[in-house]
Structures are given as C-alpha cells and as structure tokens.
Amino acid sequence: MSTMEDAERLRRTYLLTIAQHEVNVFQLNIAQHVRGRRRWRRGQRKRQFWTRAWILRRRQFGLCDQLMVELRREDPKSFRNFMRMPPEMFDEILELVRGRLTKQHKWFREPLEPGLKLASVIWRLDPSLLT
Numbered sequence: 001m002s003t004m005e006d007a008e009r010l011r012r013t014y015l016l017t018i019a020q021h022e023v024n025v026f027q028l029n030i031a032q033h034v035r036g037r038r039r040w041r042r043g044q045r046k047r048q049f050w051t052r053a054w055i056l057r058r059r060q061f062g063l064c065d066q067l068m069v070e071l072r073r074e075d076p077k078s079f080r081n082f083m084r085m086p087p088e089m090f091d092e093i094l095e096l097v098r099g100r101l102t103k104q105h106k107w108f109r110e111p112l113e114p115g116l117k118l119a120s121v122i123w124r125l126d127p128s129l130l131t
Contacts, residue, residue, distance in 0.1 A: 068119060083119065084127055094118050 060066070071079035072087050080086050085093075094115055101114035 068115065083122055085122070090118070090122070093122075 067082075068079070071082060076087055079090075083090055097118060098114045101117045103111035105111060
C-alpha cells in the first residue's frame with residue numbers, strides 16, 4: 001500500500017469516528033431530553049396545592065383583615081401607635097394610591113388588598129420619614 005492510500009484510509013476513519021461521535025451525542029441529547037420531560041411531568045403531577053394553608057387563613061387571622069379593623073374600631077390610639085398615623089390619614093393615603101395597588105382578581109388566587117399592601121409599607125418605613 002502506498003502512503004496516499006494510508007492517508008485516505010486514515011482520513012475516512014477520522015471522519016467516520018467524528019460522525020459516530022456526533023450520532024452518539026445526538027442520541028444522548030434525545031435521551032436526556034425525554035428523561036427530563038418525564039421528570040418534569042412527574043414533578044408537575046406531584047404538586048397538590050397552589051397556595052399554602054397558612055396563606056389561605058389570611059382572611060381569618062391576617063394583619064389587614066383582623067388587626068387593622070380591630071385597632072381602628074376598638075383603640076384608635078393603638079392604631080396610631082402601630083401605623084404612626086391616625087386612621088383618617090391612612091384612609092386618605094389609601095384612597096390616593098388605591099388604583100395603583102389594586103390588582104385584577106384571577107381565578108386561581110385572590111390578590112392582596114390595597115390596604116394590606118399600604119399598611120405593610122408604612123409599617124416598615126423609618127419613623128423619621130413620616131414626620
């Protein structure tokens with residue numbers, strides 16, 4: 001055999017090896033993709049609850065729905081101490097920003113009330129900013 005035939009055979013062997021490697025990688029990618037889709041579907045089936053139980057009890061024990069209403073009704077002084085403003089000022093601010101804080105109601109989850117959002121922001125603000 002001549003060196004020309006050896007070089008041609010070596011080139012063909014190299015090309016065949018590269019092509020076989022690409023086929024193996026392609027098959028591996030397909031297998032990983034299928035396995036990943038199965039895992040994804042299995043994981044999706046395992047989910048049972050959209051929201052946690054304690055979140056569903058927000059209406060019963062929540063900040064805005066219970067504490068704010070009770071403080072406003074029973075002890076305005078404590079409301080002022082808790083929110084660092086009188087209830088009238090809180091209501092006035094709430095009416096100014098209600099449109100921006102109101103979210104559209106979706107079928108799968110109730111949005112947070114604007115009063116709760118505003119109360120949580122004001123409650124966490126630095127007191128020096130409010131005076």
